[in-house]
Amino acid sequence: MTALRAARDPDLVVAVFERSVREGCNAAISSGSLAAGGTRFQREAGIEDSPARHAADILAASGDEEWAPVVRALCDVAPLLVEWLADELGYPVEIGADMPRAGMSVPRLHTDVGRLGGGRLMAHLRAALADLPNVAFVDEAPVVELVVEDGAVTGLVVEQNGERQRVRAGSVVLATDGFAAAPALMAEHCADLGTPFYGGVSSATGSALPWLASLGATFRNMGACLRSGLVVVDHGTRVSPALPFNGAVLLDAEGRRFVDEEAHGYSSMAGVLRDQPGERAAMVWDAEAMDATRHSEMMRDSLAAGAIRDLPDLPALAAALGVAPDAAAAALEPLPGRRALAAPYHLAWVTHGVLATQGGAVVDTTGRVLGPAGSPVPGLYAGGGTACGLAGPSSSGYSSGNGLLSAFGFGWIIGDHLAARG
CATH class of the missing domain: 3.90.700.10 (Succinate dehydrogenase/fumarate reductase flavoprotein, catalytic domain)
Known part of the structure; x- marks a missing residue:
């Protein structure tokens, strides 16, 4: 989502380094349901909703008022990105009026016609990327470290075919999922959950956590999960x-x-x-x-x-x-x-x-990673499972659709921010 939005600026060159399409991502194995309040799909179905009502429902469930500015920022862009997916990218969206959820005051989950799930959604987005001349999508290219110069992130190191390559970048956006597939990290942060069945992807190993920690980034709600x-x-x-x-x-x-x-x-x-x-x-x-x-x-x-x-x-x-x-x-x-x-x-x-962790890095409302003094780490953004999620301090505060709201919402916000900067 970040790449699609940022690439609207023809002067930007965007590279997406994917750890492994084969291993998958949590978005691809999700239901693909997008929570958004105030869309035309809701209006056409006679459902009255708004971003403010959406945010209020999330905050009522999470009790995390400290995170309210981020919640409101994501809810504000949610109807824009849902309608953009349908109208600009041609994704077959419908309102899931038959998808009631606890804590959701009105139906606001938007899904694909036919209910084929997140795999269909991710395939559609990747196909849209393939049509853009200023975007390179590189598969089987896990990032292994960030390049940092004088406290600013100026690039990254990727591994391909057993060889490492340094890539310089004006901005780096981390979207590496959480750490639910890392037993040691789960034992450290989420031991109170016992030994649950794990239903997420193998690539959610928390690889970004040590990079962020070395930069002095702060973390919150690390014990919360979906x-x-x-x-x-x-x-x-x-x-x-x-x-x-x-x-x-x-x-x-x-x-x-x-x-x-x-x-x-x-x-x-x-x-x-x-x-x-x-x-x-x-x-x-x-x-x-x-x-x-x-x-x-x-x-x-x-x-x-x-x-x-x-x-x-x-x-x-x-x-x-x-x-x-x-x-x-x-x-x-x-x-x-x-x-x-x-x-x-x-x-x-x-x-x-x-299914996924909800704790992560503290970011501002534009997705910039914040350091220990609350100031942005130059050149570094994070979204999705890398950033702190919307569940609050407890897993019980998770609301349906929060995962993709955080992922696509920050993708939209960060991409637009980068495109505006040029």
Whole structure:
């Protein structure tokens, strides 16, 4: 995103050094859902929203008022980048009116028509880069260090085919994902999460952290992660976050309901499941909920993996749970204002997982990395998983769409900033 926006200045030469398209990135394995408030897609669907409302929802979930200027800056550009993706780049965007999420006061997740996920989105962006004469996209070229002269970042060192090459640059933008695939760093910063399933990419190793630390950059919220309480046990796929809003219930190992499912986002729910016996629970839903969610990429993956059981009636469900039919019926009693589930049923045992970290470098509202005195490190920007995210100090503060909002939002802001500077 940074390269696409910066390259609008024909006098800029932009190089993107990709660690490995083959290994992938967290954006590519995400749902590809973009959170934005105040888009024309929302207006056309009769949804009233705004960047200010979007930011207020995020801050209500995270409680991180110190980070409010960054949150507001990202929410301000979110509708611009969503409409630009659709109108300028021709990406097939639609508003996910059927994608309710905890803490989201109105539907604001924008997804691709057909719900093919983040892989489709990243392929589209890379294809757009390929058409630009002043952009070079270099794959299998991991950055191994920054070049620093008199406290300013003036380039970087990349490794290709076993050889290292120094590249001079007027500005360097770090977008290296977080550190969720680095066990030592997770043990240092996120030990309280236990031993969750890891559902992110292998390249999220926190490679930028020592470079930033050597420059005196500061970090915050290093214990926060994007977690998921929807990981299917023994399969590693996930079920849809929309299921609880379509009547799905969570039952503990003894077949008892233990939580208000709609009160938690999927990141917050991971913490709830970690405290359960066996760190798992049974999610139960019916045909109506399945019809409302089966088209999502998560449900397609889970169905293809055989991760969801189909049960024709209450006795079959009770047997699968190991409880008496009357106990199963009592557990399925709807909470006030919710609908009752009806046979046939579907069942998946879910546990908690980590998808990405949310802690990172402190940056200003233009994405410039800040040093120990709060002043920008000359020549250095960061976004996405390298910069501090939007969840606040706790994983439970994560709001759906925050990851790509931070990644693409900072990409937009930094790219425009670089293009304006020339």
